Amino acid sequence: MAYIEMKDVTRVYETGDVRISALDGVDLQIEQGELAIIVGPSGAGKTTLLNLLGGMDTASSGSILIDGKEIVGLHGRELTKFRRYDVGFVFQFYNLVGNLTALENVELASQICRDPMPAAEALKKVGLGHRLQNFPAQLSGGEQQRVAIARALAKRPKLLLCDEPTGALDYVTGKEVLRLLQDTCRQDGMTVLIITHNSALMPMGDRVIRLRSGKVLESWVNGIPTEVERIEW
């Protein structure tokens, strides 16, 4: 059985009389330790998919198994617990707490985990060992995103979910971040999901899933993923 398994997952938003089907019967499987790239244009339902996988939102129907655990139907505290122990997030806009130093931002996450990675170690891992005491405002966008990754990694999650991690970054820095994510996946065996609208990133994934209009358009496994450095966009 696959590490992540979604079966016929739908997500319908209702506002008044309007029904919007963000996900419309998604089936997919991702194995443990894979770097999965989910690609699709705006409104394809990428973020909805990520939210469902990350326990930030609940599916309207279907089943999502993560490491054999069903998360559809979880509510409130159970869902929070899932986020707390099993998932790490990286966002497009980093979402660091501006009033906390890099180290403290990581600690913010690690202090609520059962077996966290020491915050300093996590930052060292992302190459920011020398900027522990800097506030987000004093860091570049790439550095901020690396702090965000360190914050996610410090929790030792089962799953690292990244929502357009390079969306706010320039080419070079974006590559650095992607490199970091690929390394994390390969060296630590972390299951990593990257959501992007940038099809150019597809070759770097172990598995690629293309979404369109709330449906899986196609998905395949790359036999030999391309190194980040070789990707151009």
Place this chain on the structure above:
Amino acid sequence: MNKILRTELAREIRGSMPRFLSIMTMVALGVMFLVGLRSAAPDMRYTADKYFDEQGFFDLQLYSTVGFGPSDVEELAELEGVEACVGAQALDGTLTYGNMEKVIKLHSLTTGFNAPVLVKGRLPEAADECVLDEHLLDSIKLETGVMVKLSAAAEEALSFESYRVVGFVESPLYISLDRGTSTLGDGSVAGFVILPEDGFALDYSTVVYLRASDAAALDAYADDYQTAVRNLADRLEPVLETQAEERYVFLQEDGNRQLTEGKRELAKAKADAERQLTDAEQKLRDGRRELDEGWAALEQGKLDFETQSQAGREALDAAREELKNGRTELTEAELKLTLGQGALAMSRELYKTNLASAREAVAQAEVKNSEKQAAWILSRENAAAAHANVDAIQAGIRENMIAAMTGGEQNPEYTLEALTAALANAALEDALVDAAERSAADAAQELSDIKNDLEQTRRKGQEQISALEAEIAAGRAAIAAGRAKLEEGEAALAAGEAEYNSKIADGTKALEAAEDELHAGEEEYAQGLLALDSARTEAETALAEGREALNRAAKRLEELKTPETYVLDRNSNYGFVSYDQNAERMTNLAKVFPIIFYLVAALVCLTTMTRMVEEERTQIGSIKALGYGTWSIAAKFLLYGSLAALLGAIPGAAIGTVVFPWVIFTSYDILYELPWLTLLINWRLCLIAAAVGISVTVGATLWAMFATARQTPAVLLRPRAPKPGKRILLEKIKPLWRRMSFSMKVSARNLFRFKKRLFMTVIGVAGCTALLIAGLGLHTSIFNILDIQFFELYQYDVLLSVDTDSPGATERVEEFLENSAELQSWTGVYNRAVSFSGNGQSVEGFITVPSDPEALKDQILLRDMDSKETVEVPAEGGLIDLKLAELLDLNPGDALRTDVGHMISLPVAAVREHYVYHYAIVSAQTYYDLTGETASPNEYMIRLEQNDDESVSALCRALMRIDGVRSAQNKAAMARDFRKTMESVDAAVTIIILSAAALAFVVLYNLTNINVTERIRELATIKVLGFYDPEVAMYVYRENLVLTALGIALGQFFGKDLLAFLIRTVEMDIVMFGRDPKLENYLLSILLSFFFAAIVNVLMYYRIRKIDMVQALKSVE
């Protein structure tokens, strides 16, 4: 501003209701307090002014030491600027009803001036009718229709002694509960009495009331009124002085003429009286002499009569003695006779008995004799038979022998043996015959002896009886003779006595008649003496009265000093002035409270609007990019702010205008007798308050907005650089920083990151806490003093007031108290109402003179306010209460000016803790030295062993039955009454506490709301990171709690000062509120503030839980 923007504004308001509401509420609170407290005083003053105008209250009252003649009043009425004036009476006096006497103020009923308001009954019509102060209805329980005795302090001022009560009234002259003081009685005035003009017998007016032209149109509490009236007063003064001079001259001349006339009349009357008295005395002396002679004659007659009757009594006594002897002898003879008769009866009885027994013996002897004879005959027959038997046997033997010989048949019975036996038997029988013969002879002898005895007895008995009978007959004859003699003697005695008695009776009657005659003469004489005495007294009284009247007239004339005149305005009326002062207090309150609320409102608006502008930064940029000008963008925010402010100001002004004056007036209504409040809608004030509220909001909005709105669209469209994180000072303290938990560090940073918010929250919470402390403190300082005053300082249970004018009342009371077993202690004091003055004001109070200073300390705790140490009644100077010292700005050693009819100067020796009314306690010696009067107790303080309500009431009832007791007050009941009057303050306290709560809610809710909104991404982030809801909430609350705690701490200081201010502002002259801050109020304020904060946090919890992570994280800031 175009339609789109208006629509946008409407949506904005709908979308941010809590924000809109909080601005509204803050402005409403500010406006409410400003309008409410500012309206209270004008409403109060307007109500009073209207009442005064309606009742025709005077503008000026004129007094002259020589009074006003009718022409004077007419002259005054003619003066320019005088609308109307009237001469009237105002005198001190007393009212007596039953055994109750009250000091009162007497007024005449003046048409068109100071019209009383009927509460019950009707106004007086006849000269001997009166209406009473409504107070008296309660205090002496009078009904209409009863007669009361009135007397005035001035002589011959009243037309009647008694007046009929026809109604009860309130008067504009007395709107305050305080009726002032008097030099009469114990000095405290119980109320006023209004008589018709002809109820007074004075031919002049003691006072003139006057109204200035056009003054009624002016507000009596306004400055222009005061100026107008003052101007008129200045013009009146010289007129008044001239009038007084003229009247002075007139009175002097009139007095002198009357004096001369009076002296002449007095001399004539004296001579007449003396002559009449001398005549009467002479007549009486003659009568006396005649009477004395008569008495002497009577004495002699009595003596003679006594001698004669003595002789007669002696003769009679001798005759009586003789008779008595005769009677004794007769009695003795009769006794002897009786004895003889007794002996006779006994002899007869004995004789009969003896005879009977003798006869019995004879009969017995005869029987015996015949028996013996019979026995003798029998034995002889037996002997014969025996002998016959012998013979028969012999014959038989013989025949047997024959037979033997013949052979015949022998009879075996006839044997020798049988013969022998028969022979023996015959011999025995013979012997028996002899014996029987002897015995028969004896019996015959005996019989004859007994018969002799019988005969002898009979004879002897008869002889004895005869002798006795003879003796008795002789005795009877002797007695009969003696009795006849005795009767003769008795008859003679009776005749003698009758004669004697009639002689005595005659003599006595004659003497009595003579004596009666003399007594009658005596009585006549005594009456004559009495008549003389009363004639003399009468004459003396009449003369004394004449002299007295003359002296008075002379004294009046002598005392007729250069006249003084006074022109007094309404400020001389205690009710008018004190009411104004109370209104002024409200104005003072209005100076502080609204500022607090406006300040907080400004802060709330500032933060709220800043936040709003921040939130809409991008939108502002977009609109600006579309080509709208800065002002049309600003218009939205300004409109938003001013609309919120306006919508808050309207209910705020409405509530302020109606509720505040209502609550405040209700509390003052207990102290003043006024018609119900007239609410004025002060549009100007409302507009100003609203304008201030709106401009505060708009100002805050402009401040918040303009920096943003002025920037170029390009800058605005770029997300604003987030506020950079900064190290805080606290981090430099490494040991401390290291020890803090992660979340504490985060909170600490955040606190200092948003300084505006910190400042605001702290101020808001501090304001709330301060208001709570002030409100609660006001409540406890009022109600604590009640407990301290009545149950800690006042140790006594009953306060007894005695009418010292009732003769012997003091003695009766003291005797009762001496003999009451259930009392623990008691002491008497002299209490006198006086007025104290100094520091430019005058206050009513009492001088208390304890009869025993040590005993007083057992009834009242005398102690220092701060140290709580006992203070003594000073040997010199007075012990005064702290409030009096504060009011008149006195320190020990200063002189307290005291009006006891005249001014005295009482040195202040010490100050003590005391809360209700003012007292100067002085020793008896000090009082004497100051006033020249001796203080004898008119009040008693009494402590019971068992001071439960029932025992105390029972004692009060018992005390009230004592003649001359004015009142016996149960201290606990007094405390209850006082508490009731103070309860109105609770309304104000409630308002303050509610405002505090509203303030706390608005500030905390608003700030927390902003806090959450502003940091929604941060909160979403930590939610995503897996913080549980309570953890997310705590992330926010921790800061709130720290800020709340800081605010509360700061509020303690504000609160202390605010309470002090509040107490000084609302405190009345006669009461001192508690000054000690009560710890529990501070604790309670802390708890309540935290409680309000907790409620806000609970409300916020739902908002935090609802934060949509997905939305929050997507948005770009």
